[in-house]
Amino acid sequence: MSWMDDLRRLLRQAKQEPPAEEAPGGVPCGVALEYLFEWLDGEIDDPELSSIVGVHLETCARCYPLLTFERAFREAVHRATRSETAPEELRERVLRSLGSVGMSDS
Amino acid sequence: MARETDQNQSFREEALPHMDAVYRFSLRLSGNPDRAEDLTQETFLKGFENWGKYTPGTKAKSWLFTICRNVFLRGEERSRRHEEIVAETADQDPRGISKEATVFMEVGDRDPDAKFWSQVVDARIVRAIDDLPAEFRDAVVLSDAEDFSYEEISEILGVPIGTVKSRIFRGRRILQKELFRYAVQEGIVKDRPSHGGLDEKGGESK
Numbered sequence: 001m002s003w004m005d006d007l008r009r010l011l012r013q014a015k016q017e018p019p020a021e022e023a024p025g026g027v028p029c030g031v032a033l034e035y036l037f038e039w040l041d042g043e044i045d046d047p048e049l050s051s052i053v054g055v056h057l058e059t060c061a062r063c064y065p066l067l068t069f070e071r072a073f074r075e076a077v078h079r080a081t082r083s084e085t086a087p088e089e090l091r092e093r094v095l096r097s098l099g100s101v102g103m104s105d106s
Numbered sequence: 107m108a109r110e111t112d113q114n115q116s117f118r119e120e121a122l123p124h125m126d127a128v129y130r131f132s133l134r135l136s137g138n139p140d141r142a143e144d145l146t147q148e149t150f151l152k153g154f155e156n157w158g159k160y161t162p163g164t165k166a167k168s169w170l171f172t173i174c175r176n177v178f179l180r181g182e183e184r185s186r187r188h189e190e191i192v193a194e195t196a197d198q199d200p201r202g203i204s205k206e207a208t209v210f211m212e213v214g215d216r217d218p219d220a221k222f223w224s225q226v227v228d229a230r231i232v233r234a235i236d237d238l239p240a241e242f243r244d245a246v247v248l249s250d251a252e253d254f255s256y257e258e259i260s261e262i263l264g265v266p267i268g269t270v271k272s273r274i275f276r277g278r279r280i281l282q283k284e285l286f287r288y289a290v291q292e293g294i295v296k297d298r299p300s301h302g303g304l305d306e307k308g309g310e311s312k
Contacts, residue, residue, distance in 0.1 A: 080231035081251035086129035
């Protein structure tokens with residue numbers, strides 16, 4: 001299914017929801033929020049769809065706080081996990097074992 | 107001989123810089139520093155042995171992660187719980203999950219700038235990740251800690267992209283609930299007097 005079909009389906013669905021007071025980016029909150037994670041992950045391939053969703057999330061008074069929340073969460077996970085590094089003796093051990101199976105020193 | 111030297115050099119340049127990342131992934135997979143060291147060593151040995159099959163300049167990191175996970179799984183008995191979780195998440199529409207911001211609803215009005223997450227200590231976040239069911243943990247780690255794309259994660263885990271999304275999104279929601287529970291416990295977030303935090307089932311709060 002193409003993203004256009006996807007979008008049409010979502011817009012159809014959105015029409016059945018109570019009308020939003022305003023729809024930044026031209027889409028209602030429900031539609032933009034369905035794409036929240038994909039947008040945040042930089043995984044919406046179509047530039048037009050990505051831009052519509054982005055404009056909505058960044059400018060909608062109701063959705064922006066959630067976007068901030070999800071961003072901060074993702075950053076916290078990144079920060080917490082990336083602080084771990086391989087111990088120095090492991091590094092040496094791996095290099096030694098690679099040397100023993102034929103990897104040269106330099 | 108010259109070819110061998112090239113191989114040595116490209117392995118040094120493309121594979122070895124990922125040792126920290128492979129070690130981190132090994133830690134998450136095994137939950138045990140000793141096992142993680144063995145796993146890292148085995149991954150690099152196997153990688154070196156098979157380096158001829160790797161296309162230089164492509165994605166050495168995801169190539170190594172695939173090896174790492176395979177080495178790990180070979181040494182593991184997978185439980186039945188594993189199958190059940192896979193069946194459950196594969197059915198779920200990932201886009202529905204991104205809309206279910208249960209923890210945000212709880213915390214949002216008390217913490218408009220989302221300072222909450224930066225007050226949770228790193229060690230507690232890491233422990234909560236380690237406690238996730240394996241399927242969710244692997245997907246969240248590959249995405250949010252190691253910055254792989256959905257497509258790369260799909261290759262590493264050997265599952266369709268739809269399943270990758272379900273697992274990442276659902277995994278994030280489980281992790282958020284767990285960390286929120288901890289934050290309330292520790293007084294980082296004030297609990298509502300009339301409300302004992304999120305209910306166990308994680309349903310939408312009123």
